[in-house]
Amino acid sequence: MSFIKHISSMHLDILKEIGNIGAGHAATALSKLLNKKIDMKVPDVRVVSFDEMMNMMGGADNVVAGVFLRIEGDAPGNMFFVLPVEQATHFIQEMIGDESFSLELPPYNEIGISAFQELGNILSGSYLSSLSDFTNLSLYPSVPALSIDMAGAIISFGLIELSQVSDYAIVIDTALTDDEGIDLESVKGHFFLLPDPESFETIFTSLGVPQND
Amino acid sequence: MIECKNIIKVGIADMNIVKTPDIIRTSGLGSCVGVVIFDQSKEIAGLAHIMLPDSTLAKAGSLNIAKYADTALKDLVSKLIHKGARAYSLKAKIAGGAQMFHFSSGSDIMRIGPRNVEAVKTELTALKISIVAEDVGGNSGRTIEFDPQTCLLHIRTVNKGVREI
Numbered sequence: 001m002s003f004i005k006h007i008s009s010m011h012l013d014i015l016k017e018i019g020n021i022g023a024g025h026a027a028t029a030l031s032k033l034l035n036k037k038i039d040m041k042v043p044d045v046r047v048v049s050f051d052e053m054m055n056m057m058g059g060a061d062n063v064v065a066g067v068f069l070r071i072e073g074d075a076p077g078n079m080f081f082v083l084p085v086e087q088a089t090h091f092i093q094e095m096i097g098d099e100s101f102s103l104e105l106p107p108y109n110e111i112g113i114s115a116f117q118e119l120g121n122i123l124s125g126s127y128l129s130s131l132s133d134f135t136n137l138s139l140y141p142s143v144p145a146l147s148i149d150m151a152g153a154i155i156s157f158g159l160i161e162l163s164q165v166s167d168y169a170i171v172i173d174t175a176l177t178d179d180e181g182i183d184l185e186s187v188k189g190h191f192f193l194l195p196d197p198e199s200f201e202t203i204f205t206s207l208g209v210p211q212n213d
Numbered sequence: 214m215i216e217c218k219n220i221i222k223v224g225i226a227d228m229n230i231v232k233t234p235d236i237i238r239t240s241g242l243g244s245c246v247g248v249v250i251f252d253q254s255k256e257i258a259g260l261a262h263i264m265l266p267d268s269t270l271a272k273a274g275s276l277n278i279a280k281y282a283d284t285a286l287k288d289l290v291s292k293l294i295h296k297g298a299r300a301y302s303l304k305a306k307i308a309g310g311a312q313m314f315h316f317s318s319g320s321d322i323m324r325i326g327p328r329n330v331e332a333v334k335t336e337l338t339a340l341k342i343s344i345v346a347e348d349v350g351g352n353s354g355r356t357i358e359f360d361p362q363t364c365l366l367h368i369r370t371v372n373k374g375v376r377e378i
Contacts, residue, residue, distance in 0.1 A: 050224070050225040151241060152241015152354065154354070156241065156243045163265060
């Protein structure tokens, strides 16, 4: 899509604000759910190649827990909430109150998986509803799907739509950390919002932003 | 001299060629399909990380030929032949094409893995290259590594460990 070539720094700033508002609400939801302090980083919006996107997740081989949602409605797209496995295990243990829960080997405890899906659902739901309020667009998330696998395998699935049009993705990435993290850099949850190529136009138009200036 | 094995990495929607003693690898195959085409006696192999089944799906002006099953395999074969492989002795091993997420709405995009596998098989048949081994489908990601000397394809998955085909 030619749009990616024309994107200006103002457009990137607007997308950053979208990430900020969405993830802000999601962080609040996560904080309430786990009853602890959650820190959020300033969102990062980048135009990246598919390989670079894998590197953002610590390499294509890196094993992560990912919740995937397809967004339908006025501005379709894909959304991921990706966590390192240790962090996901930690969150699940806290939610279900079972210290023995582990994501090391399947079959996983069904309650735990269900709790994690619900976590993804609540977080993405709050992200999307704030985005929807902000842009005045109707956005409907699909039922979340969960996968614990290599980052490359998970993320590439969300790139399929995009890859028909472009070799680059506009990634709106927001990192969440909980304050108990020993090494804050290694325990990070990420929200990735990947609007479909046509959706950028819809988003910018609804916000009253000129596209070609 | 100690032979030094370099690992040549192939990214997503990318392809490359390898000769002994080097080996070739691609990481994190989900719904994508990794296709290895090799000439055993010449110890040369090519690997393509294919993302989409058909280049007619492309809506962009510039076409990344390594992304689509139909264009990537033709190009890979001609590159191999250019490097000294013989067309009649080419064989293929394929892996990938998993379904990473399950949705009740079975749209075409959602079953991209099986479609990629089908497209790769059709294209290989058209190129008269036989598939000697495959590990496709399922629902887990794979990292694959091919050594043109032994012609073995190492497949690593998160939960099922390593296997060779």
